[in-house]
């Protein structure tokens with residue numbers, strides 16, 4: 437039986453759903469998947485400049501697990517970069533401190549349903565347009 441995976445803590449979701457390269461035809465372009473925790477490992481090490489030791493603590497995983505997540509993130513990004521593939525940031529095994537939602541139409545991020553207000557460019561307002569990002 438598979439051991440249940442421990443959830444990796446993520447500070448907040450990425451601003452975007454992914455990336456597209458330009459100067460390349462996008463039809464038949466199968467995106468590379470970057471998991472949420474892989475995105476977070478890059479953010480902590482290469483953007484916040486934390487040592488891997490501290491980044492592992494922040495994400496509530498062991499050092500070897502963190503290294504595995506981080507190395508995989510680099511591999512996926514390298515694949516996208518070299519092969520000209522789009523990146524989709526989705527899935528994985530993670531949890532946020534708060535509930536996060538993304539508007540289906542304008543893609544804005546909302547932290548907590550109580551902070552949901554009408555988007556300036558979205559005509560409808562309700563819970564239907566929200567995608568829950570928490571796993």
Ligand SMILES: [Zn+2]
Pocket residue numbers: 539540541542543544555557558565
């Ligand atoms: Zn919206």
